[in-house]
Amino acid sequence: MSDKKLPKVVVEKKYFTFAEPPNEMVLDSGARLGPITLAYETLGRLNEDKSNGVLILHACTGDSHVAGYYSEEDQRPGWWDNMIGPGKPVDTNRFFVICSNILGSCMGSTGPSSINPKTGKPYGFDFPMVTIKDMVKAQKYLIEHLGIKKIMSMLGGSVGGMQVLRWCADYPEMVRSAIPIATTTRHSAQAIAFNEVARQAIMSDPNWKGGSYYGGPGPDHGLAVARMIGHVTYLSDESMRSKFGRKLQNRTAFSYDFNGDFEVESYLRYQGAKFVARFDANSLLYITKAGDYFDLERGDGNLLVNDNLSHIRFLVISFSSDWLYPTYQSKAIVSTLKKSGSDVSFCEIDARWGHDAFLMPNEQMDKLIGGFLDRISHEC
């Protein structure tokens, strides 16, 4: 080819609808929900013995559009396009990549904004609580539907990392290797606190109306504030200092008013407004709550301490400036997994971008993940 520009990887959003007989899935809480639809996307090709599947688990407000473009004209790639594609660390020339939107979200999978088949109206707050365990259970139905018995590797950061760990705890026989990134076995009180403040911001917006706002104005102000709170926790003191410092926005002197003198103020307002245009407030409530409920150490010991996990190869990654899921929490994962006899590698990457670092291009992370997957694929 004379044209050196590589063609875009074009992906398609697909939907898988299922139900446990009779037509509902039994949830962690005991409630029932169904039928359930998962939006998902795939890249690369499943090999003949179906042994090259790589499952990507997205974070709180992510979606199935993990990499590639929806068309040749599409200008914005998926959220982890720097990590996934032909010749990239998760090499779609070799691996079959699957990413589905989590249960409870609003990006194509069943969630509070979906139509409740019993009423013909959006569920709203009639949507039952879903947990990380439920999200993973739904993903398992999708994986089985794709004909895959054992996943070569699964990776995800943040709430995506929780799903990775839950997969290993609940369906270890379906997992060969796993890469939990910037995550935890359970939220700290501080992480719960920030989530709760975000939820209160939404639920105290008069337009939230107990969750029944569909068809009318939504709790946009509350949702924007919730996103702003979340956004600050995804960054770090150092990254904010280097990105914004005390720079003023389009002015040289203080205005002595409340219109946002500082760049960091404008940035947060922009992030809030942008988020409102793409995400459903109820979904944020449900997914943050699922994150808070997630606890692999609750009740009868740590679910990761289990001989059935001993065959799983782990690569645990944390980031030095992540104060939402600090390194000490990743180290706790590592020492727990070792009790199960698993082969565990661990790396704390020195990065100043805070929790968000896992989504940023990072050569060290690329090498770690690329090398790990390469080794796993040759050990088939």
Next chain:
Amino acid sequence: MSDKKLPKVVVEKKYFTFAEPPNEMVLDSGARLGPITLAYETLGRLNEDKSNGVLILHACTGDSHVAGYYSEEDQRPGWWDNMIGPGKPVDTNRFFVICSNILGSCMGSTGPSSINPKTGKPYGFDFPMVTIKDMVKAQKYLIEHLGIKKIMSMLGGSVGGMQVLRWCADYPEMVRSAIPIATTTRHSAQAIAFNEVARQAIMSDPNWKGGSYYGGPGPDHGLAVARMIGHVTYLSDESMRSKFGRKLQNRTAFSYDFNGDFEVESYLRYQGAKFVARFDANSLLYITKAGDYFDLERGDGNLLVNDNLSHIRFLVISFSSDWLYPTYQSKAIVSTLKKSGSDVSFCEIDARWGHDAFLMPNEQMDKLIGGFLDRISHEC
């Protein structure tokens, strides 16, 4: 006396009203405000040569009621009663303690909820922006009114520490010694970010009404969320883990709803509701903005680098787990003050309570402050 119980120290809230001629004070922004009233309280007695005055500067949402009780029946002492009183580190048997409510607040001093003499109605958002410099300028009028030419020592934490530094920069000839605690020469981008989210929570509450809510329902929901945000930043990951961890509130199993399973959620809701009952939303907007504007390094070099400060004795205190005003910011204060030739002592106290540590009883802080004041008083 056979009764061993010490009598309560009873204090009285007083008011001082002043105006720069003709009847307004010129503010940092160039706007004018007046007349201005400051609520203040005093403990101990001013000695004959008026050399034993100790000025306490309160933080963002504090007030003039720094120690003692309003009556023998009063059950709740002032906010720093563990630090100030007869025989305490700030010993009111020896020192004359003054604490005034800051300009812009709602606890007796002139602020947005005060009556605008020009309209006969509360100022609301017609209240001009006030800065830390303005707050200190108003305090100077009070100190002069009390007949004090030179303050023996001044101390305060957080926004109170900013006032301490501003006093030294603006009126060094009136200061003999100063103790800035858990503070900074200017807010980091992260600190501005948290304040801005709190402000957005208030200003997006429909009951805020552009600041003109007096006489009707106020932006209680927004104010509660704002307080919850602030509260999380005053604590630390470690203190929240030890205080709350993942303990459930009045239940043994997850409820799978949004009513607040975790103790930390209930605690934050309680803190939000309690704050709404005592504080004005507009005052929080103005005071947080004053904190964000505060910048001793803006423009023509650092205001603390000034030979006129060389006679002032400093004790700078930070706390190891304070991530809102981390120790590196106190160290920057120290190295700056040394450039002025000042005598500076510095201590980072190992405490896990985060920023709030400065308000908690702490033996090391007691000794540091008590010893420092004792030395200063003997060097008269």
